[in-house]
Amino acid sequence: MLGIVRRRIARGGVNASIVEQSLQKIRNQSLIYASRSYSSASKEMTVRDALNSALDEEMSADPKVFVMGEEVGEYQGAYKITKGLLDKYGPERVVDTPITEAGFAGIGVGAAYHGLRPVVEFMTFNFSMQAIDHIINSAAKSNYMSAGQISVPIVFRGPNGAAAGVGAQHSQCYAAWFGACPGLKVLAPYSSEDARGLLKAAIRDPDPVVFLENELLYGESFPVSAEVLDSSFCLPIGKAKIEREGKDVTITAFSKMVGYALKAAEILAKEGISAEVINLRSIRPLDRSTINASVRKTNRLVTVEEGFPQHGVGAEICASVVEESFEYLDAPVERIAGADVPMPYAANLERMAVPQIEDIVRAAKRACYRSVPLAATA
Structure with a gap:
């Protein structure tokens, strides 16, 4: 011009x-x-603020959305995810409940039956065991058992997995537990973009969604674009994200383990190994196509999760790759998971029970034949 x-x-x-x-x-x-x-494109946002803003915007956009749980109102949430919502929307839409997960989860399912969109907060998903009958038998099965006549648009959300020094009863990862149940959708965000986009998608979805957060990620800051900050922003359920492209080995992870996988990929790059890191985002439905496409490119796979190894998310991913991409594999699949024991309380033992960055690096090297296989050292 x-x-x-x-x-x-x-x-x-x-x-x-x-x-x-x-x-x-x-x-x-x-x-x-x-x-x-x-x-605007370089703004940073914590995962806590991303979740809070997503709740606020969805409650503002849809009067049928409400939140309920222990201390979500007056105390503004055990982790301050619901901060400011009681003052803005009042006690009819930000409902403090007694310490009875079975009771308020059942009330939430009943409200969803009648067209409302409840967001039920568990102070930790370990307490969801008190409400598992309502999650598995009421929420997950109703649409199928009613021949599609009953929708259950409810979100069960809260921190999941190991935190720091909270013992065996408060440290379990429930991704595989709920991921095995037909009728549920199971999401596990990593970044602030994940948290905003996936929580909005969960609230708008017509089916019950289990939303697995991580306590140790709440205070973590991530860059967010103007697009992510827009109130219309929403991520698709069932679609993974390739966080880092590579050509030598595929690493799958979700929630906090994505950060570990990315750090491992940086270390591997210095040694000439190009790792592709996939952020699963969605546990159920699982994005098998993205995983298998990556494995067909790299010919190697390392799965990472902090849950128990037996019948875990990694086991399901391995099964999918064996079924669909076996002939592309140049090495045995490597699985990294938490130790097959209840979580220890002592800090030094807890670290040994949870996957570490060095575990991922060693597994990737084994897959690329850059180190001695474990079987040879037994």
Whole structure:
């Protein structure tokens, strides 16, 4: 555009000084707009704020959405995920409950039967065991048993998996537990983008969703774009994200383990191993196509989870790859999981029971034949 204007000046009939002043204003304005765009794209947001903003926006957009759980109102949530919502929406839509998970989970399912969209918070998913009958037998099965006449648009959310020094009863990962149940959708966010986009998708979904957060991620900050901050932003359920592309080995992970996998990939890159890291995001439905497409490219697979190894998410991924991509594998699949024991309380033993970055690095090296296989050292 500026070139066209200058050519017209050269032909005559236009005051050059006036036009040059105007062009300078355009340049200055362009710089301002460019800096604004860059600034909005580089904003950081914690996972806690991402979840809080998603709840706020969905409650504002749909009066049928409400939250309930222990200390979600007056105390603003055990982890402050519901901060400010009681003041904004009142006690009819931000409901403090007694310490009775079976009771308020059942009330939530009943409300969903009648067209409301409850978001039920468990202070930790370990306490969801008190309500598992309502989750598995009431919420998950009703649509099927009613021949599609009853929808149950409910979200069960809260922290899942190991935290820090909270003992065996408060440290379990329930991804595989709920992932085995037909009728449920199971999501596990890693970043702030995941948290916002997936929670919005869960609240809008017509089916029951188990939303597995991680206590240790709440305070973590991640860059978010203007698109992610838009109130219309929503991520598809059942679609994984390739966080880092690679060609030598595929690493799958979810929740906090995605961060570990990415750090392991950085270490591997320094040793000449190009790792592709897949953030599963969705446990059920599982994005088998993305996983298998990656394995067919890299020919190697490492699965990472902090839950128990037997009948775990990694076992299901391995089964899928064996069924669909066995002929592409150049090495045995490697599974990284938590120790097959109740979580220890002592900090040094707890670290041994949860997968670490070095475990992922060693597994990837074994898959790429860069280290001695475990069988050879037994």
